[in-house]
Amino acid sequence: MATPLEKWVEEQAALTKPKKIHWCDGSEEEARKIIEIGIKEEKIEGTPVFKELNQNRWSSSYYHKSHPTDVARTEHLTFISHPDKDVVGPNNNWMHPDEAKQKMKKLFDGSMKGKTMYVLPYMMGHPDSPYAKACVQITDISYVAVSMRIMTRMGKKVIEKIGNSDNFVKGLHSVGDFSPERRFIIHYPEENLVHSIGSGYGGNALLGKKCFSLRIASWLGFKEGWLAEHMALIGVETPDNKIYYIAAAFPSACGKTNFSMLQSALPGYKVWTIGDDIAWLNIGPDGRLWALNPETGFFGVAPGTSMKTNPNMMRTLKNKNFYPILFTNTAINIDTNEPWWEGLDGEIPENLMDWQGKKWEKGSSAKAAHPNSRFTVSIYNCPTLSKEYDNPRGVPISAIIFGGKRTKLLPLVVEAFDWEQGVFSGARSGSETTAAAAHSVGVIRRDPMAMLPFCGYNMGDYFAHWLSIGKKLKNPPKIFTANWFRTDENGKFLWPGFGDNIRVLKWIIDRVENKAKAKQTPIGLIPEYDSFDLSGLNFTKENWEKLFSINREEWLQEAKEIEKFFCQFGDHLPEKIKAQLNKLINDFK
Ligand code: GTP
Numbered sequence: 243m244a245t246p247l248e249k250w251v252e253e254q255a256a257l258t259k260p261k262k263i264h265w266c267d268g269s270e271e272e273a274r275k276i277i278e279i280g281i282k283e284e285k286i287e288g289t290p291v292f293k294e295l296n297q298n299r300w301s302s303s304y305y306h307k308s309h310p311t312d313v314a315r316t317e318h319l320t321f322i323s324h325p326d327k328d329v330v331g332p333n334n335n336w337m338h339p340d341e342a343k344q345k346m347k348k349l350f351d352g353s354m355k356g357k358t359m360y361v362l363p364y365m366m367g368h369p370d371s372p373y374a375k376a377c378v379q380i381t382d383i384s385y386v387a388v389s390m391r392i393m394t395r396m397g398k399k400v401i402e403k404i405g406n407s408d409n410f411v412k413g414l415h416s417v418g419d420f421s422p423e424r425r426f427i428i429h430y431p432e433e434n435l436v437h438s439i440g441s442g443y444g445g446n447a448l449l450g451k452k453c454f455s456l457r458i459a460s461w462l463g464f465k466e467g468w469l470a471e472h473m474a475l476i477g478v479e480t481p482d483n484k485i486y487y488i489a490a491a492f493p494s495a496c497g498k499t500n501f502s503m504l505q506s507a508l509p510g511y512k513v514w515t516i517g518d519d520i521a522w523l524n525i526g527p528d529g530r531l532w533a534l535n536p537e538t539g540f541f542g543v544a545p546g547t548s549m550k551t552n553p554n555m556m557r558t559l560k561n562k563n564f565y566p567i568l569f570t571n572t573a574i575n576i577d578t579n580e581p582w583w584e585g586l587d588g589e590i591p592e593n594l595m596d597w598q599g600k601k602w603e604k605g606s607s608a609k610a611a612h613p614n615s616r617f618t619v620s621i622y623n624c625p626t627l628s629k630e631y632d633n634p635r636g637v638p639i640s641a642i643i644f645g646g647k648r649t650k651l652l653p654l655v656v657e658a659f660d661w662e663q664g665v666f667s668g669a670r671s672g673s674e675t676t677a678a679a680a681h682s683v684g685v686i687r688r689d690p691m692a693m694l695p696f697c698g699y700n701m702g703d704y705f706a707h708w709l710s711i712g713k714k715l716k717n718p719p720k721i722f723t724a725n726w727f728r729t730d731e732n733g734k735f736l737w738p739g740f741g742d743n744i745r746v747l748k749w750i751i752d753r754v755e756n757k758a759k760a761k762q763t764p765i766g767l768i769p770e771y772d773s774f775d776l777s778g779l780n781f782t783k784e785n786w787e788k789l790f791s792i793n794r795e796e797w798l799q800e801a802k803e804i805e806k807f808f809c810q811f812g813d814h815l816p817e818k819i820k821a822q823l824n825k826l827i828n829d830f831k
């Protein structure tokens with residue numbers, strides 16, 4: 243008798259008609275073989291899926307050039323499919339499941355002809371964790387199969403764990419013909435199912451990541467009383483060897499990976515890495531908020547990564563612990579066969595191949611690496627990995643940070659008065675758009691809790707859910723907002739950022755311990771100049787004033803934008819959030 247899993251795989255094979263089916267065991271030996279196939283057999287428009295990089299300088303590293311139209315998440319082609327449009331909310335594209343299934347059936351019909359179907363059994367979360375989920379993804383490209391080995395706990399054990407049950411998350415993925423016209427990423431939250439066709443790009447194709455661990459998991463969390471969030475997760479060790487766990491939600495390409503392995507500029511402080519993109523937050527048996535990272539790897543932005551900005555990531559990328567490491571759409575140094583991107587240490591190489599495979603003209607204003615070029619690397623390569631990373635119950639959270647990219651308006655750090663105002667601060671957050679998704683870059687859009695593209699249900703209900711979690715917590719974490727990106731009148735960043743962000747973390751911890759002074763403003767509490775550690779930094783009082791200035795006119799304008807955004811949620815918007823907005827406006831008047 244076939245198990246429900248075997249039956250499901252058979253059905254997908256009957257639809258997609260692959261040449262062969264390969265059940266992955268997640269071993270290194272297998273990954274080596276699949277990469278070999280990606281080098282020798284599989285191609286995208288004539289280019290092999292993988293190219294080996296300089297193994298002396300970049301051990302276990304391979305290059306992948308995507309289809310030129312397939313370099314970022316495509317939010318306009320991403321849907322939540324639930325019978326009730328109201329459940330899905332105005333923050334998502336909606337499609338009725340009947341329509342979606344019919345459409346997908348046509349697109350998937352024969353989509354794997356002549357190809358290998360890889361069956362990937364994997365866990366999100368530590369297998370011993372009560373919060374972990376067993377999942378199976380099907381894909382037809384080596385790049386995705388190998389990426390999933392890095393990003394998740396993949397292996398045969400998951401098949402045993404699923405056994406005869408139908409309780410596993412299903413993901414069907416095919417790159418199809420890569421055409422954006424036939425590209426869809428569709429989530430069926432009621433069925434624990436994702437259909438993705440036409441893209442091999444991370445967030446569209448690694449279905450354990452944004453599709454399951456955020457969009458579907460956020461819906462599960464809503465129903466079951468927990469939160470799935472777009473958050474980095476760290477432990478900050480203080481000079482007296484206490485560790486405080488902090489979760490930080492910043493939108494895509496706004497600094498989570500950098501933050502998660504920050505190298506402290508303050509002596510005696512150390513940051514331990516737990517996660518850089520996704521956190522699942524649960525109310526623990528002790529009534530506190532506990533968090534875990536369900537992933538096992540980093541799918542990080544390459545440009546800007548260097549020994550100066552993120553030395554721990556450079557070390558992670560040079561570490562040999564876990565095979566393999568992938569570079570996608572970076573440039574390549576033709577002479578040395580090494581990956582290269584804007585911002586990398588050292589001189590710009592003489593001979594570069596750009597991300598589209600063409601010779602890059604030195605001095606050209608075009609970027610050699612795609613702005614959203616990325617690396618995929620195991621978290622077990624990370625020299626600052628927290629010893630609590632594999633703890634099945636997660637870590638207890640002391641503070642939550644909501645951030646974003648705001649060149650104006652928002653001070654470096656603000657503490658919320660309480661949980662409710664903290665939730666409002668997250669809900670009203672806006673950020674300048676980045677290259678992580680296919681849309682115009684640098685325009686401000688509302689991105690509540692950095693979850694606008696990832697909340698799998700009505701965001702009004704999501705705000706209410708956040709409020710209700712606070713009610714249930716015995717000792718809710720303090721909530722802060724942070725902004726590393728404020729600029730001066732010449733467009734220069736006011737704050738040095740990166741390793742100096744530890745100064746903000748120190749103030750946050752001091753606030754948690756009631757050790758630092760703060761000043762009340764209409765948007766929350768900001769640090770007193772003498773309560774914030776600027777030692778060793780050449781930072782003027784004048785710059786400090788600019789960094790923390792709160793402009794009434796700008797905020798009243800902001801309030802209008804927030805109101806417009808909130809309006810679309812109608813009855814789903816909690817009264818308490820409305821009241822917080824009114825209070826903000828009144829306090830500025
Ligand atoms: P996703 O993987 O898309 O979710 O992005 P992320 O939030 O992990 O962003 P990441 O850490 O990769 O940072 C993206 C960009 O922000 C990079 O170009 C960084 O150099 C830049 N960045 C990160 N931290 C800081 C900072 O403290 N200050 C400044 N000025 N830039 C930063």
Ligand code: SPV
Pocket residue numbers: 315443444445446451452493494495519541678679
């Ligand atoms: C993001 O865009 O927020 C990412 C990359 O972390 S992706 O996995 O593609 O979503």
Ligand code: MN
Pocket residue numbers: 472493494495519
């Ligand atoms: Mn992300």
